[in-house]
Every structure is written in C-alpha cells, then in structure tokens.
Amino acid sequence: VGGKIVATSPYPLGLRLADRRVLVVGGGVVAQRRLPALLESGALVTLVAPAVTAGIESLVGSGAVSYQARRYQSSDVDGAWFVLAATDDPMVNAAVASDAERQRIFCVRADEAIEASAWTPAVGRHEHVTVAVHAGRDPIRAAAIRSSIVERLADGSLDAPHVRPTGGGLPGVALVGAGPGDPELITVRGRRLLARAEVVVVDRLAPHLLLDELRGDVEVIDAAKIPYGRYVAQEAINEALVSRALAGKFVVRLKGGDPFVFGRGGEEIEACVAAGVPVQIVPGVTSPIAAPGAAGIPITHRGVAHEFTVVSGHVAPDNPKSLVDWDALGRLRGTLVLMMAIERLPAIAAALIAAGRPGSTAAAAVQEGTMGSQKVVMATLATIADEVVAAGVKPPAVVVIGDVVSVAERLLPALR
Ligand SMILES: C[S@@+](CC[C@H](N)C(=O)[O-])C[C@H]1O[C@@H](n2cnc3c(N)ncnc32)[C@H](O)[C@@H]1O
Numbered sequence: 001v002g003g004k005i006v007a008t009s010p011y012p013l014g015l016r017l018a019d020r021r022v023l024v025v026g027g028g029v030v031a032q033r034r035l036p037a038l039l040e041s042g043a044l045v046t047l048v049a050p051a052v053t054a055g056i057e058s059l060v061g062s063g064a065v066s067y068q069a070r071r072y073q074s075s076d077v078d079g080a081w082f083v084l085a086a087t088d089d090p091m092v093n094a095a096v097a098s099d100a101e102r103q104r105i106f107c108v109r110a111d112e113a114i115e116a117s118a119w120t121p122a123v124g125r126h127e128h129v130t131v132a133v134h135a136g137r138d139p140i141r142a143a144a145i146r147s148s149i150v151e152r153l154a155d156g157s158l159d160a161p162h163v164r165p166t167g168g169g170l171p172g173v174a175l176v177g178a179g180p181g182d183p184e185l186i187t188v189r190g191r192r193l194l195a196r197a198e199v200v201v202v203d204r205l206a207p208h209l210l211l212d213e214l215r216g217d218v219e220v221i222d223a224a225k226i227p228y229g230r231y232v233a234q235e236a237i238n239e240a241l242v243s244r245a246l247a248g249k250f251v252v253r254l255k256g257g258d259p260f261v262f263g264r265g266g267e268e269i270e271a272c273v274a275a276g277v278p279v280q281i282v283p284g285v286t287s288p289i290a291a292p293g294a295a296g297i298p299i300t301h302r303g304v305a306h307e308f309t310v311v312s313g314h315v316a317p318d319n320p321k322s323l324v325d326w327d328a329l330g331r332l333r334g335t336l337v338l339m340m341a342i343e344r345l346p347a348i349a350a351a352l353i354a355a356g357r358p359g360s361t362a363a364a365a366v367q368e369g370t371m372g373s374q375k376v377v378m379a380t381l382a383t384i385a386d387e388v389v390a391a392g393v394k395p396p397a398v399v400v401i402g403d404v405v406s407v408a409e410r411l412l413p414a415l416r
Contacts, residue, residue, distance in 0.1 A: 018042030025072045025096045026086035027052030030110040074099045086110040124150035156195025171250035173241050173272050177258040177284015178206040182370040190282045197252035199244045205256025238271035245277040258286040288337040291369025292400045295376045297408040299335050304403045307334030313341025317351040330355020335402035346385040362405035367397040
C-alpha cells in the first residue's frame with residue numbers, strides 16, 4: 001500500500017524483545033507509561049528526547065534505559081527491532097514512523113495510531129497470562145474488556161486451567177494476610193490464591209465475607225474451633241495445615257491483618273518447613289497502621305511524629321513476663337500504637353505517664369477499623385482508659401497515643 005497503512009484488522013503477535021534494541025522517541029508521560037512493559041520484556045531500550053519526566057529520569061539513573069538527551073534524528077531507528085513514536089509533536093512522530101517504515105521496522109505512534117504500522121493493545125497481566133485486546137478503533141472499549149477479563153481471572157470467576165501455585169510437587173500452604181477487616185483490603189495476590197484454595201484455615205479476625213466467594217467444595221476450617229486434643233491450640237492449627245498439605249491439598253491460611261504482626265505466622269511456617277511442606281507468604285494490610293488510617297489518624301505526619309512504635313498490650317506492664325520496656329516507651333515523643341490493650345489500658349496509660357509521657361497527650365481508640373462498624377473514641381492519655389470503658393469499646397481495637405491524633409481532627413472533614 002505504498003507506505004500508507006490502511007485500517008484493517010491487526011495481526012496479533014507477541015514480540016519477544018529480550019536483548020533486542022527498541023527505540024523510544026519522546027520523554028513525556030506516554031513514554032513513561034510504555035517503558036515498564038518494554039523493560040519487563042527484556043528489551044534494550046534507547047530513549048531519545050530533549051527532556052524527560054522525573055519518572056523516566058529515575059529509570060535512566062538506574063541504568064535500565066539508555067538515554068540520548070537531544071532531538072530525534074533519522075539514524076536513530078537504525079538497528080531497532082521496534083520503534084515507539086511518543087512525542088507530543090505530530091511532525092516528529094510522523095518522521096519517526098516514516099523512517100521506521102523505510103527500514104521495515106514496526107512502529108507504534110502515540111498520536112495518530114491509525115497511521116502507524118503497529119497498534120498497542122490494551123494490556124493486562126495475571127500471573128503468566130497476558131491479556132491483550134484490540135477493539136477496532138475504540139481504545140476505551142478495549143481497556144474495559146481487558147480490565148474485565150483480568151479482574152475475573154484474579155477473583156477466580158473466569159476459571160482458566162492453571163498449574164499448581166507453588167509449582168510441581170506438593171501444592172503447599174499460602175500464608176495470606178487478609179487485611180484489617182474490610183474484605184476489599186486483601187491484596188490482589190491474596191485474593192487470587194484464595195480463589196484457588198482447596199482448604200482455607202481462617203482466623204476469627206480475618207474478614208469472613210471473603211469466605212462467601214469460595215467454591216462450595218472448599219473445606220473451610222475455623223482455626224478457633226479446631227479441637228486441641230493432645231496439642232495446644234497453635235500446634236493443632238499447625239497440624240491442620242500440614243496434614244491437609246501432605247494430603248495434596250492447596251491450603252490457604254487466612255489471617256487477619258499481616259501474618260507476621262502478632263499473628264504467629266512464623267510458627268506456622270516453621271511447622272510447614274519441618275514437615276517439608278512448601279510455603280508462600282502474602283503480606284497483608286496491618287491494623288496498627290490501617291485502623292488509625294481509616295479513622296483519619298496518620299501514624300506519622302511531617303513536623304509532628306518521626307517515629308511510630310507498635311506494642312502489644314496483652315501482658316500488663318508490671319507482669320514479670322512482659323518483654324516491653326514501658327519506661328522507654330514513656331520517654332518517646334512519637335506515635336505509640338497499642339494492640340490487644342483494651343483490657344489492660346488503665347495500667348498501661350498509668351505506666352506511660354509515670355515514665356514521663358504527658359497525660360495531656362492526645363489519644364484515640366479505634367475499634368473495628370476499616371469496617372462498617374468502625375468506632376472511634378478521642379481522648380487524652382490521662383482519660384483514654386475511662387473513655388474507652390464509657391464508650392463500650394471492645395476488641396478488636398487499637399489505641400493510638402501521640403500528637404498525630406490531633407492532626408486527625410484537621411483531616412477528618414476531608415474524609416468520607
Ligand atoms: C492477634 S492481633 C493480630 C493483628 C493482625 N495480624 C494485624 O496485622 O493487624 C489482634 C489485634 O489486632 C488489632 N486489630 C485487628 N484488626 C483490627 C481492626 N480492624 N481494628 C482495630 N484493631 C484491630 C487489635 O488490637 C486486636 O486485638
């Protein structure tokens with residue numbers, strides 16, 4: 001067609017660009033958006049542009065992209081396997097496309113796609129699956145179809161046969177942090193593994209709404225109800241994980257928040273490792289950060305708190321078994337987050353004040369943070385224990401002590 005491209009159906013193809021030179025012309029946001037996938041494919045990217053965005057600058061600084069800080073010249077396309085014309089000047093893009101055409105190098109144009117020899121599909125990824133959609137000349141429709149397919153692959157509603165998640169051998173155990181309570185706060189990976197589980201061992205604090213989405217044949221074991229018999233509770237949970245995994249099942253251990261924040265995740269891993277069961281860990285959104293955050297309390301704030309400390313209050317300060325240095329905590333100026341501390345709050349607050357933290361320090365309790373039932377009580381260190389009782393605050397709750405609680409009052413009007 002004499003150098004002029006006509007708009008017929010594209011021929012879909014997966015370019016294997018590893019160690020092949022790719023030329024990107026332009027240093028703006030379009031180039032920045034395209035670079036990660038090019039780099040992921042292993043392409044040797046040369047970028048030509050008089051100036052680049054800060055994002056591209058950091059890729060150049062890391063050595064991932066070879067950068068020529070100047071205007072485009074025709075010889076730039078020499079030796080490239082693929083060219084991306086992504087400047088904001090249609091004349092330059094047209095020149096790049098026609099130079100590439102002359103050398104029979106496929107070229108994508110960020111502006112006049114229809115004029116280009118290659119079109120970029122709407123792309124999504126799920127594990128090793130790449131979803132690439134062309135929808136005629138309607139990129140918005142293509143993106144919507146792409147998103148819908150990827151979402152359905154991720155939540156398991158689009159059932160695609162797949163290899164076992166831990167690869168060959170035993171399917172194993174995935175220790176998944178389910179987040180602080182709102183079912184939407186599990187990670188994408190956590191949700192994907194949950195959709196594949198054959199057995200789910202679930203904690204009391206993990207969002208139980210997530211279990212509604214499981215297939216009917218999935219065995220759901222409530223960790224709190226596993227009979228101990230000859231074991232203590234944690235050993236009985238470990239045993240349930242290991243025995244199911246050794247029986248060839250893929251087990252998801254669904255835990256509230258993050259598996260390693262007062263979650264005994266380490267003990268469960270040790271048990272799996274000792275039994276030769278493969279384990280993978282999926283971190284979770286953790287309540288000492290998420291619950292205050294959901295209540296509008298930032299646990300750090302510029303000029304207010306340069307540190308935050310998360311402490312378990314499940315052992316009273318005067319208990320010889322306590323591993324916490326309450327005197328040291330009382331001398332800190334930053335944010336202190338107490339977990340499992342509602343029962344012992346009077347003794348803890350008194351210990352902190354005795355160690356030097358002013359009783360006037362702002363304090364808040366957040367019960368069931370991130371959930372519809374979230375309840376927040378604002379007070380001071382001197383009054384928080386009484387206010388918590390008066391408001392009937394019950395576990396699960398975190399208590400936040402520090403000037404960031406006062407910041408919340410400024411931020412709250414902006415939150416919905
Ligand atoms: C055994 S710890 C488990 C923490 C969990 N692994 C995490 O990362 O959030 C349980 C404590 O976490 C806190 N907690 C968990 N979920 C919470 C929520 N939604 N709101 C407030 N506190 C929460 C409470 O202090 C509760 O007593």
